[in-house]
Amino acid sequence: MIPYDFEYYNPSSVEEAVQLFQTLHHDGKEPMYFSGGTEIITFGRLNMVRAGAVIDIKNIPECRALEFNQESLFIGAANALTTIEERNPFPLLSQTVSEIADRTARNKITVGGNICGTIFYREAVLPFLLTDSLVLVAGHRGLRSVPINEIFQEQLLLESGELLVQMVTNRAYLEQPFVSIKRRRQWDTGYPLITVAALKVGQEIRVAISGLTDFPFRAKQIEGALNRRDLSDEQRIELALHSLDVLILNDTEGSSQYRLFVLKNTLHDVLHELGG
Amino acid sequence: MTFRNADVLLDVLRYQLGLTGAKPGCLNGDCGACTVNIDGAAQKSCLMLAVEAIGKEILTIEGLNAPIQGVFVDQFAFQCGYCTSGFIMNAHSLIETKKNPSDEEITAWLESNICRCTGYMEIEKAVKSVIHLPKGP
Amino acid sequence: MNIIGKSVIRKEAFDKVTGRAKYTADELSGPSLHARIVTSPYGHARILSIDDSLAREITGVRAIIVGSHEFPLTGEEIRDRPPLAVDKVRYYGEPVALVVADRYEIAKKAAELIEVKYELLPVINSPTEALKEDAPILHPNLMSYEKIGTAYPVAHSNISNVTKIRKGNIENGWSQSEVSVEATYGFSPSSHSAMETRAATAEIKPDGYVHITTSSQAPFMVKRLMGIYFGIDIGKIIVETPLVGGAYGGKAPIQWEVLAYLASRAVGGKRVKIVYTREEDLTTAPCHVGLEALVKIGCTMEGVITAAEMVYWFDGGAYSDKAIDVSRAGGVDCIGPYNIDNVWCDSLCVYTNHPYGTPFRGFGHSEVLFAFERTMNMLAKKIGMDPLEFRKRNSILPGHTTPTQVVLNKNTVGYLPPCIDRLKDLLDWDQGEITEVDDRRIRVKGIACSWKTSTIDTDASSGVIITFNSDGSMNLMSGVVEIGTGTKTILAQILAERMKMDVEQIHVKMDVHTQTTPEHWKTVASRGVFMAGRAVLEAAEDVIRQIKDVAACVLRTSTEDLEVAFGRVFLKDEPEVGLMLKDVVYGYKFPNGNSIGGQIVGYGNYILRRMTYLDPETGAGQPGPEWTVAAHGVEVEYDKRDFTYKLVRAATVVDIGVVLNHKAALGQVMGAMSMGLAFAGRETFVFDELGRVMNPQLRTYRPIHYGENPRYLVDFVINPVENAPYGSRGVGEHGLLGMPAALANALSIAAGVELNELPLTPELIWRTKGAEL
């Protein structure tokens, strides 16, 4: 039960959504884009977010797109995770998101909502970081397209009122070998202890990680080490762990030392699967 | 019927419509006791605003009449019964959506719900017995 | 008839698969106000001020209640707990204030506006910390609190109860022992996590009658304690309990009812509803105790155990409530199901700044057995004996004596050796404990044995009323709460069997209403079938006698010549001469209109016999009626690199006496095993240094989910008990008892280190193996 009231809008175009945001913001309504709404609803109950108005983006065609052109795959931000899993245009993405929450919840959680969310795992972003995707963002000055590796720094750095519309991924990446490994504190359900997604582009391995620190990131430091073909697997991993420069989480899922242990083994699996 | 924009579907079903089959277990999307079917898909009604469901077909346990209910009884697939509505609605959606789900698919669907009473084997038996039932006309 | 043993479908089954089954919070008839709790954000703090001025301004707020010395202290053994904190909070989640409002969201909004200022106090996060010399004393008034049960607190300490068990002569035991093992164990409190959160409504009618509806295992105890706490005439308290959505001991204590009552009282007696959120259900409501243990066992080279010496420190949390009883039960069965001549045990209930403890399925047994059965395995290893053979050799049997010096006979204890033999078959024990899967993974089996008696009040009783309908069918009313165990269906089976009647002809009243349902002490301790079953049989005798009286008059015969069966009463030796029950049970009408009899109403009751208190110095006494024994095993697939594991198979063999309802019995045992494995493998509260529960949601406090479960293998050993209904023993908890120990034993073998803490996460294994990168 959400104790406060809010207005609900259901725009049918990007322009209308952005415009609504501007107006509501101007009126002091503290609007929020509402995609799957799972975080807004569950945080609302605990008073951890508060909106005067929500703008549902699920009826905006661009936000529901899931289509290819010659070069690229366009994934609308408001697609439910299970829609992506079932249509499966991007196998790495399907695999990564299929481990988020549970299947019923994924009927509601959207890819854009996961990327824009406050809950810091944001596992759905990992495949986009690995594939140097672009994000299409709409604001009151119109649409802009930005490389995700620029705009996603710990979180998606949107300006106030900006809407994440789509992720645009070069088709060439969709065919590359990949792995996506989620390790939990125990057994098969729950938040990640760590999630590692990796892609092999040519001879280079790329790695992105969620759960190691309080934001997901493309682990360039680790990539450098893992691609040192002059070294043995053990040495590369050793080097990778030493070159990490993030503060490792220490929480109810696991201690920081243990996370490192799990990361080490997971990197072994990455090397094993994708080959040196 | 009037409800607030901020009302989740679960509360509207229970307190406005008197349909108390869907249960609150966590109001956080974690337990599945509140599961209903929206346009055929299993949804946790605590994770959805009632306004989001306008114009959609909502099926709750009260409106269900399907073989899965009978086999849940036969297989002793519940004890206290609190998780049962949600489990059945999820299983029903699975059975209607997937023709011959593999064990992995069944697990992927059913791990969305928690049952604290049974050992899950009874539920597995019940669901599998319907999957292998000849489909009606 | 042949209804005993049949998998009769539970009477409320169709309601449960159609959404019609009603639980406490589903009761929507009539208007009600809503209450919301303000809870403590800290484990231990002084309350400096409570400012509710903003909250009071919200329209729709009817009352705001804060703690006060005016309110009675509550507690089932020692009355140490204010219903709303006064001066201090002692655990995270403790109720501090209560808001009553027209609608729930108003109450919630107002609750958030109440500003409580705290000053942090040093936090006790474990029994060890509680017993340190410089530990803060959480209850300085401990010795002056009123006791309503039995408790032996220790002055100027954090010990709310001591149970001493002294059997034989421990020095002799040690001098006879040739090999011994000593080890320490520990785990934190955890949760019952029933899917239905605790809920209650209360209303005080103008005539002074108090109506409470509650999700409880103990509606009759609610009535009794509300009477004691608030000085209400007990006849004026009416408690109703509809179906309960899971309980497992967690709904045996009284807490939410008291809050609902205080809320109603504050608004002139209007009906007030309180439904715990999941967060409150996890942290505010009483929880599953934690434990620290020291166990030392000694045996001869031949494997005969000569001495067992234990100290159990139960983490009872901030208030003693039923944790005292749990710690006593842990003392009563302080060893496993073994015949040990010399036993010395101190079982202590210790105050900490944790949510307070209460019964959890198994009532202290899975907890102490975890420690004891781990030690048994270490000792077996040390003398080079098969761990199951070691247990078999030391099995407790009729003629042996329990730690509380009860001499057992074939009715009061089950047979462990056949349980062990059957377990060996189920687990293919002769194929060895370890099998290789590939170069990284191995499959490993671990085992444990268990036993349990029900240490319940010595005067616990159960009553049953039977009435007839005009078609000859029967109505069965018992105070047992339907918490999911299917007990009421089994009672119907017992009645059907005795009356030689179709079980469809027995109608069961599912809900409990203390004004019309006879009392059943509490629906706990796997005693429902035993006690209420005996009462059913007595009630059946009562109606049979009445039927025969009427029929004897009509048929002009003596009652001895009559038999009641198949819906008729007839002459034993001339069965065709008789009457239909429907013509007798509502009064018999002669052709001329004369009538005799009337509606037949029967009753029966049962009170546990010859239970005694325990001697405070030696523990000697009869704590419970009989001991059920079981053997358990768990097989895991263990990854030697990652220290992760999957649950592959889990087995339990129980001496059940007789199976009353086959599928229901299997379900009880598997369900209990599932809880035990979840508790052993994953579930625990995680506390920070301020005593806050860091995982107060089911997303971070995760019960076992579909697919994480192993294959369950359950079997029964049949040894009918003479004084039990159709010979059955209680079985609702026993599947759980050996799971933690069996899983820990399997993983200790797999990992090659002794794992003596719970939960058994891969991180724990990694840490125990040296925490190397």
Ligand SMILES: Cc1cc2nc3c(=O)[nH]c(=O)nc-3n(C[C@H](O)[C@H](O)[C@H](O)COP(=O)(O)OP(=O)(O)OC[C@H]3O[C@@H](n4cnc5c(N)ncnc54)[C@H](O)[C@@H]3O)c2cc1C
């Ligand atoms: C049972 C359960 C388990 C979970 N487990 C995991 C897990 O294992 N891993 C994990 O990563 N997460 C997990 N989550 C959290 C989940 O990630 C979030 O609840 C979810 O990702 C939010 O997605 P949504 O579509 O519902 O977003 P919403 O709630 O709609 O939005 C979230 C935030 O993003 C903003 N937003 C949404 N869309 C846009 C947009 N297009 N442009 C700009 N801003 C936008 C909203 O304003 C809001 O602030 C779990 C959730 C549940 C319920």
Ligand code: FES
């Ligand atoms: S109440 Fe909706 S998932 Fe628990």
Ligand code: FES
């Ligand atoms: S039957 Fe009780 S929770 Fe599933």
